[in-house]
Structure formats: C-alpha cells, structure tokens
Amino acid sequence: MPELPEVETTRRGIAPHLAGHKILSVSVRQAQLRWPVPTAIRRLKNQPVVSVSRRAKYLLIALPKGHIIIHLGMSGTIRVLPKKLPAAKHDHVDVLLSSGKVLRYTDPRRFGCWLWTTDNPIHHRLLAGLGPEPLTAGFSAAYLCRQSRGKRTPVKPWLMDNKVVVGVGNIYASESLFRAGISPKRRARSLTLDECQKLTVSVKKVLRQSINHGGTTISDFLSAEGRPGHFVQKLQVYDRAGEPCRVCGAPVKKLTQAQRSTFYCPRCQH
Ligand SMILES: [Zn+2]
Structure with missing residues (x-):
C-alpha cells in the first residue's frame, strides 16, 4: 500500500x-x-x-x-x-x-x-478531522503529549490513528518507536513530555529518510516501465522477528496489535 x-x-x-x-x-x-x-x-x-x-x-x-x-x-x-x-x-x-x-x-x-x-x-468529508501533518511544526511534543492524556490505547496503534497524526503507517510506527526507545505496548497516556519529544523527532526522521529515498527514484517511475519508488531503507526492527537487534543484539520480537504486526526490541524499548 x-x-x-x-x-x-x-x-x-x-x-x-x-x-x-x-x-x-x-x-x-x-x-x-x-x-x-x-x-x-x-x-x-x-x-x-x-x-x-x-x-x-x-x-x-x-x-x-x-x-x-x-x-x-x-x-x-x-x-x-x-x-x-x-x-x-x-x-x-x-x-x-x-x-x-x-x-x-x-x-x-x-x-x-x-x-x-x-x-x-x-x-471535504475525507479530509476534515484528520490530525496534523507529521512533518509540520503542528506535530510537536507538546501536541502529542496533550493528545495522549487519558488514552489507554497502546502507543503503537494510537500513533497510527489518523486523528492523532496522519501518515504514520505500520512500518513507520514500529521503526519510530524503536528509534525513540519506547515500547509499543505502553499506554499512550503513560508517555512523558520528554518521550513525546523523542517520538516526534523519530517519526519526522523516519519519514524524511523514506521520502528522500523515494526522491531518488523519481526519474525511474516517470519512465514507461517505472513504478513509484518503493520505500527501502535500513529497517531496524520491522519484519526482523528473531533477528538480532542492530543496536544491542537481542532478538527482535513480534506481536499483534489491532490486527497489525508490531516489531520491537525488548531490551532497547521500555
Ligand atoms: Zn536492542
């Protein structure tokens, strides 16, 4: 997708x-x-x-x-x-x-x-009610912290909710949480302002990297046989269950949250 x-x-x-x-x-x-x-x-x-x-x-x-x-x-x-x-x-x-x-x-x-x-x-009905764009100043630590108050949902599916922020799909949610050192199982309401800061920075970084990568394939996909640049970046945890964490070497774990696969390192993420 x-x-x-x-x-x-x-x-x-x-x-x-x-x-x-x-x-x-x-x-x-x-x-x-x-x-x-x-x-x-x-x-x-x-x-x-x-x-x-x-x-x-x-x-x-x-x-x-x-x-x-x-x-x-x-x-x-x-x-x-x-x-x-x-x-x-x-x-x-x-x-x-x-x-x-x-x-x-x-x-x-x-x-x-x-x-x-x-x-x-x-x-338009499809666009009204959407959360902020992740790469804008509106997606800040203060905003994320405010949104998370009282939310019992685990942080990973919560981050994928379009009303919280748009465009954080399954891969990006796992990858951002890993980079921020936050366990995907934590309840959203438990995030501190400092963690929200780390998380917003990670989301922006992961998405920017991916866009920059896609940008390199633009000339390709404009050719007759071309396809849009598919995001390939060095994934830290996504789809790496059982493989060693790139930071600490512990095996990457997989779990299912809201019918979606989540990947995380139990040693690096708390
Ligand atoms: Zn690790």
Missing part, C-alpha cells in the same frame, strides 16, 4: 509536469473505483493546473474551478507518460496535458479514488 512517503514522492514527481500546464481532457476507462469518478472530472477541458499539493495520503490538484482529490488506495500508481503509449488493462484514468504527455492512473485493485470538489478540499 502506498504510504505517505510514496504519495509525497509521487507528488514531487508529477508536480513539475502539471503546474503551469493545462489539462486538455480527461479520459476515464473505468469509472468504478472506490467511488465512481464524477462526471465533473470527465468533463474537464482546457483547465490550467494551479498547483499539486498533498494532505495526508490525498493528492490535491488545484484547478481554477475546483480540486481533484486523488487517493492511491491499496495499489494505485500515477505516472507521466508519452501520450502515444497504449493503455494497459488496469490504466483507468488518463489526463491529457498541454505538454503532449499524459498523466496515467493505474490501479489493479480499484480501492483508490478520484473525486472533485468546488469547496476548500480541506473541508
């Missing part, structure tokens, strides 16, 4: 191909994505792209009359391709650009979405 770093990598990859160019037309081959692609998107003609931004895992393409809101779902990818390249089976949406290129959306599982809004997209 594309996580926040992959979505940000996609945004950075497509933005220069969209901003300052026009959308000439949109062709939808398969409208039945997670929700039907609205006709307002299909009817777009000669619309200059104002900007391409991101909120949580949603891409927002700003046009003069509204915004296209895109989510990649479980298996969605977006590439910029020469327009003459024929579409394949799962290529559901093509956006023809004035540059002569095409922005192509591919999604075998069709859990992604393309929606349209003429309001401020931040108030």
Whole structure:
C-alpha cells in the first residue's frame, strides 16, 4: 500500500509536469473505483493546473474551478507518460496535458479514488478531522503529549490513528518507536513530555529518510516501465522477528496489535 512517503514522492514527481500546464481532457476507462469518478472530472477541458499539493495520503490538484482529490488506495500508481503509449488493462484514468504527455492512473485493485470538489478540499468529508501533518511544526511534543492524556490505547496503534497524526503507517510506527526507545505496548497516556519529544523527532526522521529515498527514484517511475519508488531503507526492527537487534543484539520480537504486526526490541524499548 502506498504510504505517505510514496504519495509525497509521487507528488514531487508529477508536480513539475502539471503546474503551469493545462489539462486538455480527461479520459476515464473505468469509472468504478472506490467511488465512481464524477462526471465533473470527465468533463474537464482546457483547465490550467494551479498547483499539486498533498494532505495526508490525498493528492490535491488545484484547478481554477475546483480540486481533484486523488487517493492511491491499496495499489494505485500515477505516472507521466508519452501520450502515444497504449493503455494497459488496469490504466483507468488518463489526463491529457498541454505538454503532449499524459498523466496515467493505474490501479489493479480499484480501492483508490478520484473525486472533485468546488469547496476548500480541506473541508471535504475525507479530509476534515484528520490530525496534523507529521512533518509540520503542528506535530510537536507538546501536541502529542496533550493528545495522549487519558488514552489507554497502546502507543503503537494510537500513533497510527489518523486523528492523532496522519501518515504514520505500520512500518513507520514500529521503526519510530524503536528509534525513540519506547515500547509499543505502553499506554499512550503513560508517555512523558520528554518521550513525546523523542517520538516526534523519530517519526519526522523516519519519514524524511523514506521520502528522500523515494526522491531518488523519481526519474525511474516517470519512465514507461517505472513504478513509484518503493520505500527501502535500513529497517531496524520491522519484519526482523528473531533477528538480532542492530543496536544491542537481542532478538527482535513480534506481536499483534489491532490486527497489525508490531516489531520491537525488548531490551532497547521500555
Ligand atoms: Zn536492542
């Protein structure tokens, strides 16, 4: 599933191909994505792209009359391709650009979405109520500490809650807690301000590393055969059950929390 770093990598990859160019037309081959692609998107003609931004895992393409809101779902990818390249089976949406290129959306599982809004997209039902962006100043130790008061939930699933902070997926939650030295089993309310400080720093670091890595694959994924850069970084604990901790050598442990696998070092994390 594309996580926040992959979505940000996609945004950075497509933005220069969209901003300052026009959308000439949109062709939808398969409208039945997670929700039907609205006709307002299909009817777009000669619309200059104002900007391409991101909120949580949603891409927002700003046009003069509204915004296209895109989510990649479980298996969605977006590439910029020469327009003459024929579409394949799962290529559901093509956006023809004035540059002569095409922005192509591919999604075998069709859990992604393309929606349209003429309001401020931040108030859209999918985006309203989301917690702060992890890489902004709003995601601070003080904020996290305030949010955690009275929360009995174990810290790992709590950190993955979009209302607390967006974009901390399963891998990033385990990795951030390891770097912060905090056991994933701790109740959120037990975190001290100092621990919240360590945790916010770790989350930002892990996500930045991942985005920087994704950034190096941008040219790749813009090629016809390319795919979005998949996050590969030196994982400290994730998917390493039974292997020695890279810091202390103790075997990494695995447990299930809220139906998701958690990996941690029982010696380094308290
Ligand atoms: Zn360890």
